[in-house]
Amino acid sequence: MDAELVLSGVAFSIPWCFALVLTFYRRNPRAAGFLAAATSVLASALLVWESASLSAALMLLFGCLTLAAMLVLPKRDCAPGAVAGILFTLGWTLLAYWTENLLVLLAAWVLSALPFLIARWFGARTWRPGAGLLLSSFSLALAIVLIAIGAHSVSARTFSMDALRGKSPGGIPVFALLVAAVTFRKGILPAHAWIADAAEGGPAIPTALLLNGHLGALLVAKTIVPLFPQTSGNLFPVLSYLAMGTAVYVAIRSLSENAPRRLLALVALSQSACILAGLESRTAEGLTGALVHWIVVTVSTMGLFGILRLLEVRFGENLSARTHLGLAEHAPRLAVFFAVFGLALVGLPGTLSFCSQDLLIHGTLMSHPLTGLLLPIATAMNAVSIFRLFSRLFLGKRRTGFTAMADALPRERWILTAGVLFVVIGGLFPDAIIGPSLGAGVAEQRDRGRMVAHALHSALRF
Amino acid sequence: MSFLQGALVFVVSAPGAVFGVLSFLWLLGWVPAERTVSRITGLTFSACAAALGALIWRLAATGAPSVAVTFGNWFTVGDYHFPLVLLADRLSLPFLAMTVVLSGLIGQFSATYLHREDGFLRFFLLLHLFAFGSLLVFAAGSFDLLVGGWEMVGITSVLLIAFFQRRTAPVENGLRVFAVYRACDIGLLVGVFAMHRWAGTASFAGGFPMLPGGQALVVCLLLLLAASGKAAQVPFSGWLPRAMEGPTPSSAIFYGAISIHAGAYLLLRVQPLLAQSWTASALVILIGAATAIYGTIVGRASADAKTLLAFGSLTQVGVIFIEIGLGLRAIAVAHILGHAAVRTLQFLRAPSMLHDYHQMHSAIGGELSPTGKHIENLFPEQVQAWLYRWALDRGHLDTILDRGVIEPLMRLSRVFARLDSLGLAEPVAQRRRATPKTPAELGASR
Numbered sequence: 029m030d031a032e033l034v035l036s037g038v039a040f041s042i043p044w045c046f047a048l049v050l051t052f053y054r055r056n057p058r059a060a061g062f063l064a065a066a067t068s069v070l071a072s073a074l075l076v077w078e079s080a081s082l083s084a085a086l087m088l089l090f091g092c093l094t095l096a097a098m099l100v101l102p103k104r105d106c107a108p109g110a111v112a113g114i115l116f117t118l119g120w121t122l123l124a125y126w127t128e129n130l131l132v133l134l135a136a137w138v139l140s141a142l143p144f145l146i147a148r149w150f151g152a153r154t155w156r157p158g159a160g161l162l163l164s165s166f167s168l169a170l171a172i173v174l175i176a177i178g179a180h181s182v183s184a185r186t187f188s189m190d191a192l193r194g195k196s197p198g199g200i201p202v203f204a205l206l207v208a209a210v211t212f213r214k215g216i217l218p219a220h221a222w223i224a225d226a227a228e229g230g231p232a233i234p235t236a237l238l239l240n241g242h243l244g245a246l247l248v249a250k251t252i253v254p255l256f257p258q259t260s261g262n263l264f265p266v267l268s269y270l271a272m273g274t275a276v277y278v279a280i281r282s283l284s285e286n287a288p289r290r291l292l293a294l295v296a297l298s299q300s301a302c303i304l305a306g307l308e309s310r311t312a313e314g315l316t317g318a319l320v321h322w323i324v325v326t327v328s329t330m331g332l333f334g335i336l337r338l339l340e341v342r343f344g345e346n347l348s349a350r351t352h353l354g355l356a357e358h359a360p361r362l363a364v365f366f367a368v369f370g371l372a373l374v375g376l377p378g379t380l381s382f383c384s385q386d387l388l389i390h391g392t393l394m395s396h397p398l399t400g401l402l403l404p405i406a407t408a409m410n411a412v413s414i415f416r417l418f419s420r421l422f423l424g425k426r427r428t429g430f431t432a433m434a435d436a437l438p439r440e441r442w443i444l445t446a447g448v449l450f451v452v453i454g455g456l457f458p459d460a461i462i463g464p465s466l467g468a469g470v471a472e473q474r475d476r477g478r479m480v481a482h483a484l485h486s487a488l489r490f
Numbered sequence: 491m492s493f494l495q496g497a498l499v500f501v502v503s504a505p506g507a508v509f510g511v512l513s514f515l516w517l518l519g520w521v522p523a524e525r526t527v528s529r530i531t532g533l534t535f536s537a538c539a540a541a542l543g544a545l546i547w548r549l550a551a552t553g554a555p556s557v558a559v560t561f562g563n564w565f566t567v568g569d570y571h572f573p574l575v576l577l578a579d580r581l582s583l584p585f586l587a588m589t590v591v592l593s594g595l596i597g598q599f600s601a602t603y604l605h606r607e608d609g610f611l612r613f614f615l616l617l618h619l620f621a622f623g624s625l626l627v628f629a630a631g632s633f634d635l636l637v638g639g640w641e642m643v644g645i646t647s648v649l650l651i652a653f654f655q656r657r658t659a660p661v662e663n664g665l666r667v668f669a670v671y672r673a674c675d676i677g678l679l680v681g682v683f684a685m686h687r688w689a690g691t692a693s694f695a696g697g698f699p700m701l702p703g704g705q706a707l708v709v710c711l712l713l714l715l716a717a718s719g720k721a722a723q724v725p726f727s728g729w730l731p732r733a734m735e736g737p738t739p740s741s742a743i744f745y746g747a748i749s750i751h752a753g754a755y756l757l758l759r760v761q762p763l764l765a766q767s768w769t770a771s772a773l774v775i776l777i778g779a780a781t782a783i784y785g786t787i788v789g790r791a792s793a794d795a796k797t798l799l800a801f802g803s804l805t806q807v808g809v810i811f812i813e814i815g816l817g818l819r820a821i822a823v824a825h826i827l828g829h830a831a832v833r834t835l836q837f838l839r840a841p842s843m844l845h846d847y848h849q850m851h852s853a854i855g856g857e858l859s860p861t862g863k864h865i866e867n868l869f870p871e872q873v874q875a876w877l878y879r880w881a882l883d884r885g886h887l888d889t890i891l892d893r894g895v896i897e898p899l900m901r902l903s904r905v906f907a908r909l910d911s912l913g914l915a916e917p918v919a920q921r922r923r924a925t926p927k928t929p930a931e932l933g934a935s936r
Binding site for chain 1: 513517518564565566567568569570572623634637638639641642645648652655656657658661662664665668669672673675676679680683686687899900902903904906907910
């Protein structure tokens with residue numbers, strides 16, 4: 029237990045230390061960011077080896093994403109402030125994954141988004157991202173306040189998730205506030221618009237990291253379901269319907285979108301909304317599918333946003349999917365990476381998402397035969413949108429406006445190859461990702477007559 | 491693993507392995523010479539053909555009806571598992587042989603046809619991936635695995651339609667075909683789910699899972715949707731002429747031989763279920779008949795050789811659907827094999843045939859006289875004129891799809907975009923950055 033504490037402490041505090049150092053000593057930001065993220069990854073890996081819990085696995089995943097971001101980050105974006113912001117977000121996100129305390133979770137929830145609320149840091153150009161993040165924080169804070177009011181005496185155990193498990197603290201109002209927090213943070217309909225605004229108006233790679241934290245799904249899995257088993261059983265399908273509605277709405281919305289960043293954000297949002305549907309499905313397939321999909325969506329989305337940013341740096345920031353730009357002639361490897369990540373996001377066979385989609389479709393169709401049909405429909409539309417973006421950006425006549433532009437640089441190529449290998453090898457050997465313990469854990473606990481909390485909690489082992 | 495099993499695994503996996511190795515090396519910076527690529531392709535498919543020949547010979551010698559290779563489950567979650575089973579039986583072996591032989595031939599043909607073409611390596615990589623996907627479809631012992639191969643065939647098909655990527659039309663047509671494929675594949679995904687739900691398995695290696703009448707009908711209809719999409723049956727036929735934008739060898743192997751018949755294979759595979767439901771069988775016959783009539787009428791008004799051949803394919807596949815609906819399984823398989831061989835030859839011969847035809851015209855100092863004996867002459871002139879207009883617009887199928895599905899969807903998408911813009915100073919769609927024009931836009935305007 030002590031070793032776990034030390035390792036998790038290292039995992040989230042080292043990025044903070046480096047962020048602080050970069051604030052004053054503004055040299056070699058990439059090296060500092062890489063070192064901090066690598067340390068975090070190492071500590072998380074040891075934590076996985078030590079505890080083999082899903083929270084540790086998620087910490088490792090997010091650490092790896094940040095490490096990759098440090099390598100892919102173009103020179104233009106690699107300012108000390110930006111790297112410090114990324115490390116700041118990394119530290120708080122890892123803490124959110126790790127913590128068992130609602131107050132700490134609230135702090136991590138708010139502070140992981142802080143750089144995106146400050147206009148001069150990672151702030152977007154429109155008001156909606158800030159509003160979405162603030163409203164989600166406000167909802168979570170209010171829910172915790174209500175829990176505290178409902179408790180007879182306030183102590184450390186009042187906010188311990190272990191102590192509150194199964195007690196439905198605060199009843200329906202707290203449940204509703206927690207669901208509102210998820211809705212705002214995750215971009216569930218009708219609070220979805222800020223995601224695309226953030227992606228378009230903010231810095232691409234840090235925003236992708238923020239969105240790929242999936243703290244909304246984390247709150248569902250870690251807090252709502254274990255704390256409110258009765259309410260979850262009765263009212264939780266509403267969130268699932270909203271998630272599936274979001275997946276379809278956003279998929280339709282993306283069909284006419286021409287701004288690449290916005291389009292990517294919409295597709296990523298649609299695909300990640302499926303995670304909630306899977307978590308709610310109350311089936312072993314759906315739960316496992318949701319968790320694997322979580323991994324696939326984060327890796328693929330990060331890769332896609334990274335490549336898009338690399339293209340913007342090379343070919344101008346006003347790239348549009350309105351016409352064919354023919355960039356594959358200049359950057360064939362980036363084109364291939366984009367195609368693989370894009371198709372991996374929407375269930376290409378041979379990639380990990382094929383398995384996750386397969387499980388998600390089975391899980392959601394089993395629990396909701398009619399609304400579950402929306403999932404493959406949304407995925408089909410997302411696939412069309414991603415292919416349209418790929419074809420408009422990379423195919424078409426070679427543009428004479430570009431001279432000798434570099435394809436992927438070695439550091440970019442290696443890290444993107446690692447990402448592609450992860451989704452492909454993960455697709456060829458999905459059991460290595462799904463994990464016998466995870467699959468079995470879900471399976472053992474799967475009993476449709478029981479409360480969803482038992483199954484989910486045992487599976488997730490938070 | 492016995493010799494038979496080893497041979498089956500080799501046949502299916504060899505093209506996939508070649509694709510994986512070549513593409514990985516390319517990603518790391520290696521660009522192989524044309525000769526290297528064509529030799530590797532030739533060797534791969536020759537080895538596959540030899541292994542498959544040995545497999546067929548041993549099966550015939552021992553009198554065994556099939557050979558199956560079980561690798562266990564790809565992944566298992568709770569009661570659900572994804573079985574990794576390869577199966578070579580009397581239905582799949584002819585399709586496997588067709589795929590290996592024709593892919594090898596197309597590889598050899600393309601080495602010359604695409605000599606010094608920009609996308610030479612890309613074509614061969616996609617050919618290997620396509621062969622792998624097709625072999626997976628035909629050798630899959632479960633519908634789960636079949637879905638994997640099916641999707642691979644779809645994506646390679648689309649990427650080859652957009653092969654000449656500098657032109658806008660092939661790229662846009664590729665996107666259209668992709669959309670139709672994905673829409674129809676929903677039927678396959680949900681159909682496989684339904685089999686899991688009702689029959690408890692989607693594996694047919696140990697005997698086909700049977701379902702009661704109503705459930706059999708639902709599964710058949712869902713799979714029929716997928717089969718119709720892949721085989722370009724009515725009302726999804728509009729994508730086939732668009733697919734002719736790809737290089738001729740890929741048109742030959744996809745739309746003359748293998749991909750176009752994958753739908754028929756799927757129906758042949760679910761024949762036991764089809765036989766249970768006369769409604770589903772009748773629908774298969776109806777779709778097949780409608781497609782055959784559509785194909786022959788529209789084909790007659792086609793102005794270019796490849797499109798004409800594509801509609802010829804469509805007509806034949808329509809007839810094959812009728813045969814399957816009638817339960818004439820052996821005839822359908824023989825028809826598929828014969829048709830695939832002839833049509834591939836026709837596609838490959840099309841460019842030089844036109845050249846020969848022009849030479850013949852020059853030699854005789856004029857044009858060859860038309861025969862004037864066409865079946866449409868039997869119709870009254872007004873009907874002929876109407877049919878001609880109908881055929882020129884390819885049965886209005888694309889128009890119906892545009893107006894009935896795509897335009898409403900795009901209108902809805904734009905309504906959503908306006909809704910999303912509420913509360914912003916200017917609509918999202920009109921918002922542009924304040925930076926000057928990019929090189930991309932400057933290049934586009936030149």
